[in-house]
Amino acid sequence: MSCERDDALLFAPVSFTLAGGDIVQLEGANGVGKTSLLRAIGGLSSRLCGELFWRGAPLSRQRAEFAAATVYLGHAIGLKVALSARENLQWWAALRGIDARAAIAPALDRVGLIGYEDSPCYQLSAGQQRRVSLARLFLSAAILWILDEPFTAIDRNGVAELESWLAAHADAGGAVLLTTHQQLSLPHALRRVALQPERLREMSTHE
């Protein structure tokens, strides 16, 4: 598959599969289309050339099941700064039909934000806000994590913690698809998928 923008392919077509226990890192230069590919997989964008399969059947026919099994964290973290971490997470969990009242405090504890549950998010630093959004990973039972640059604004300890969560998730049978420019040192096997720019080849020449 590939992604198109203005009738041109962004990157040379790639194909990969993701099974339980896999951590796959998308690599490529800035602007090559990593985010575009993740958005297309998540269902936010229709600019995909190619096909997506989920559990052996075309993904487009089972978007709701896929959404329930996936957590997608993008560049925009989707927090309301006027609301507290607890209120933000409760709303997010409600979207997925989860009653998270009891689970929010432990989730915030795991991302190191105990004591910040009820302060408005505009009082938190960028890294702490990013941690609030990462707390979502512990609120849902999703098996696939799609993370677009999850290490942005996270401190060094946080990077190590997040790496250990990714590995633990994969060890428990989950799958992770992420983009990052960090050098990951995971205690778990990591597969890399490189995206190469597709220069100026018009779509028509493919047909």
Added chain:
Amino acid sequence: MSKPTLTTLAILMQVVRRDLLLALRRRAEIANPLLFFLMVCMLLPLGIGPEPQQLAALAPGMLWIIALLACLLASDSLFRSDFDDGSLEQMLLSPSAMYLLTLAKSVAHWLVTGLPLALIAPVLALLLQLPAIAMPALTFSLLLGTAVLSLVGAIGAALTVGLRRGGLLLSLIVLPLYVPVLIFGASAVQAAAEGYLYQGQLAALGALLALALPLAPFAVASAVRISIDN
């Protein structure tokens, strides 16, 4: 790893509750349309002249036009901040039906714009010398009418949220759809002021609401999808 689940109604309540909380924390945004309503109602007698009869003749139409413009002013912000900070993406990515989520957002929007507008309108109508006999018609027509305006406004807001300067386009898309509401609403207040029955006009507004309530969220949900997919 099973998680405690919520019913559909509980999901809707959570979405509405969050938008009401946000409105409460950012009171200035809520006050904006109300302040607009108040200012125009105060300026009109200064511009037109204070003769009670002249004002009373204009009041039904003017009150409805001002209320409609106040709603238009408010509808631009319906999806703006959710689009900018990624909340709208998370709504699209959730397994909940976008239809229900946008319906909940429209309801919350009406609770913080249309409802207070309808409730303070009789007070401001006194400034415009609207006869007391027309007050119930004004409140009830605004209650029904602003609900339609919120639902229809949400369509325009969802279509233009991806554009940097969508304000003018929003007005062009939404105003033609507002016209039937304005006609029936203003005519209800006019009829009441002249001592006639106005239940027919209210029934027409109710019919518009009954049409918009189930249908508009479909359009809003599709429009949100288009705006996010760019």
